[in-house]
Each structure stands twice: as C-alpha cells, then as structure tokens.
Amino acid sequence: MDALLREFGTEQQHASVVLARVHALSLAPVEGRSGDLVWQVRKGDYDRATQVDLRWGLHRLTFDTPENASTLDMVRAFERRLGDKNEPMAFSAIADHVSRLTPSQHTGLFHDLAMAAEEASAQQDDAQCLRDNAPWQAWLTGASRAGHEAALLACIGMGASVRMPDASGNTPLHHAARFGHAHLIKPLVDAGADVSALNGQGWAPLHLASLHRHARACDQLMRNGADAEQPGWRGRTPTRMHQRERSYEQAQAL
Structure with a gap:
C-alpha cells in the first residue's frame, strides 16, 4: 500500500x-x-x-x-x-x-x-x-469507449484480448473508433487488434469512424492498415460513407 x-x-x-x-x-x-x-x-x-x-x-x-x-x-x-x-x-x-x-x-x-x-x-x-x-475484458471495453489509455494498457498487460468482441460484435478497436479516440488506435493495433474486423452490423472500425466524422481516428486507422474501400453492410465502404456524410452536411448548410 x-x-x-x-x-x-x-x-x-x-x-x-x-x-x-x-x-x-x-x-x-x-x-x-x-x-x-x-x-x-x-x-x-x-x-x-x-x-x-x-x-x-x-x-x-x-x-x-x-x-x-x-x-x-x-x-x-x-x-x-x-x-x-x-x-x-x-x-x-x-x-x-x-x-x-x-x-x-x-x-x-x-x-x-x-x-x-x-x-x-x-x-x-x-x-x-x-x-x-478481475474483470479485465470488461474494463478494456470501458477504457476503449472512454479513451482512457492507462487503463487500456493495464488491461492488455493483464491478458485482456483486443480481438474479443462484445455482445454486439464490437471489438475494443470498434469502440475507440466510434468515439473518436485516435490515440488508442496504435496501442490496440500493436497489441493485435484487427482493423478489418466487422461487428454485428457489418461495420469495420473505419466505417464507424467515418460515419461519426472522426477525422483523426480515420487517419490513424488508415495509417495502421485499415482499407478505405473495405466493403461493409450492403457493400458500403468507409469512403462512400464519408462522401455521403459530407453531402448531407452540404445540403444542411444550404
């Protein structure tokens, strides 16, 4: 103590x-x-x-x-x-x-x-x-969603799997991408996270980062091997989703 x-x-x-x-x-x-x-x-x-x-x-x-x-x-x-x-x-x-x-x-x-x-x-x-x-796997998911790098590294060090999905098929990398935690991308990939893994809805981490307009997370994912043209649900690619979001923003501005 x-x-x-x-x-x-x-x-x-x-x-x-x-x-x-x-x-x-x-x-x-x-x-x-x-x-x-x-x-x-x-x-x-x-x-x-x-x-x-x-x-x-x-x-x-x-x-x-x-x-x-x-x-x-x-x-x-x-x-x-x-x-x-x-x-x-x-x-x-x-x-x-x-x-x-x-x-x-x-x-x-x-x-x-x-x-x-x-x-x-x-x-x-x-x-x-x-x-x-100790609930290392659950804590890893929580750290990925919250952007808590120290907790994430502690859980990985204690054996929590970066490839294990939750009930919705989301891996810790999906959660980090969804909430725009770009600083967690490399530690997760270095620990063995799969940048091309699809969740239960058919989305890879880059799809989620694109959908929620997290530019830095998108950049980090692609720097670490994510494919901007990877097909997801109904064949949609991260590039197509980004373009769609951009068109929507432009229409809203008009």
Missing part, C-alpha cells in the same frame, strides 16, 4: 491501473538483509522452484529451494549448490563468509530465507488470483 501511495499519490486512478500495479508488485522478489549479506527470493513461474539470490559485496550465489522449505531445507539447498561439480570454486567467497557466521547468525539467515520463500509463494498466489478474477 505504501508503494502505491508513493507512486500514485492522491490522484484518482482507474481500478484496472491500480490492480495491474498491485499484480506487478506482487511478482517482485522479496528482499532482505542479514548483516552484510543481502538477498532476494523469487517464486518461479508454474512448476519452477523458488529461487534465492544471495550476495556479499561483488560475490553472488543463486540456488533453487523446494516448495514450503523449512530452515533446514534452505540450508540443504544452499549446500547442494555449493557442491555443484560444474562450478566447484565459483562461490567460495560467499561459502567462506557464511561458514564464519555464529550459530545464531547462521540459523537466523536461513530462517529469514525460508520465511521470504513462503512470502514470495503467497504473493504469487495472490497475483494469480487477481489476474484470473
């Missing part, structure tokens, strides 16, 4: 932005210090073991530890790494330093590492729950 307050201050943020940042912070390694030894513990993805990164000055030793490791398990994992025959002398400086710790310091170090491994595992479980259960 303190990290979020330092980062965002009192400025109001969309829930997706805050929760995406919470997710990122939950995946950060757990850090600590024991005397002049510093360490980081990170839970591995999927079936990968928890990894401990132990440093003393310029020297570094990295080793894997089992799930739910006790203090003794942590000691054994450390000793197994020191016994790696492929690198017999690589970690001698840290090994010598650890061997000179008093019994209480030695126990305290590996107890702290075991507790950090438990904390890292719990944080990753929380992060996965957050990723799986």
Whole structure:
C-alpha cells in the first residue's frame, strides 16, 4: 500500500491501473538483509522452484529451494549448490563468509530465507488470483469507449484480448473508433487488434469512424492498415460513407 501511495499519490486512478500495479508488485522478489549479506527470493513461474539470490559485496550465489522449505531445507539447498561439480570454486567467497557466521547468525539467515520463500509463494498466489478474477475484458471495453489509455494498457498487460468482441460484435478497436479516440488506435493495433474486423452490423472500425466524422481516428486507422474501400453492410465502404456524410452536411448548410 505504501508503494502505491508513493507512486500514485492522491490522484484518482482507474481500478484496472491500480490492480495491474498491485499484480506487478506482487511478482517482485522479496528482499532482505542479514548483516552484510543481502538477498532476494523469487517464486518461479508454474512448476519452477523458488529461487534465492544471495550476495556479499561483488560475490553472488543463486540456488533453487523446494516448495514450503523449512530452515533446514534452505540450508540443504544452499549446500547442494555449493557442491555443484560444474562450478566447484565459483562461490567460495560467499561459502567462506557464511561458514564464519555464529550459530545464531547462521540459523537466523536461513530462517529469514525460508520465511521470504513462503512470502514470495503467497504473493504469487495472490497475483494469480487477481489476474484470473478481475474483470479485465470488461474494463478494456470501458477504457476503449472512454479513451482512457492507462487503463487500456493495464488491461492488455493483464491478458485482456483486443480481438474479443462484445455482445454486439464490437471489438475494443470498434469502440475507440466510434468515439473518436485516435490515440488508442496504435496501442490496440500493436497489441493485435484487427482493423478489418466487422461487428454485428457489418461495420469495420473505419466505417464507424467515418460515419461519426472522426477525422483523426480515420487517419490513424488508415495509417495502421485499415482499407478505405473495405466493403461493409450492403457493400458500403468507409469512403462512400464519408462522401455521403459530407453531402448531407452540404445540403444542411444550404
């Protein structure tokens, strides 16, 4: 919470932005210090073991530890790494330093590492729950309609699909085009949005931008591959729709 307050201050943020940042912070390694030894513990993805990164000055030793490791398990994992025959002398400086710790310091170090491994595992479980259960797809649709780029990027980063249509067949790119949010076009396309996708009424995003006279959105769509002559409902193209709207405006002016 303190990290979020330092980062965002009192400025109001969309829930997706805050929760995406919470997710990122939950995946950060757990850090600590024991005397002049510093360490980081990170839970591995999927079936990968928890990894401990132990440093003393310029020297570094990295080793894997089992799930739910006790203090003794942590000691054994450390000793197994020191016994790696492929690198017999690589970690001698840290090994010598650890061997000179008093019994209480030695126990305290590996107890702290075991507790950090438990904390890292719990944080990753929380992060996965957050990723799986927050309404990222609905928030992506809302961000596309509202023109909220930070929320849009947060939802994409959390796995929301830029190609998934809503109940009316509109993708996030359709919504961005419909409401003239030109600044969202490239981020959506970069994330894999299809500029030629047709919604339930047979319109591509460029059709909607043309129909609602959003010139900058039209320009951005065409810069990113949209076809001004793509046929939509009843064969109508964005060019034809634009010309029709322009003729209508001229008639109204007269």
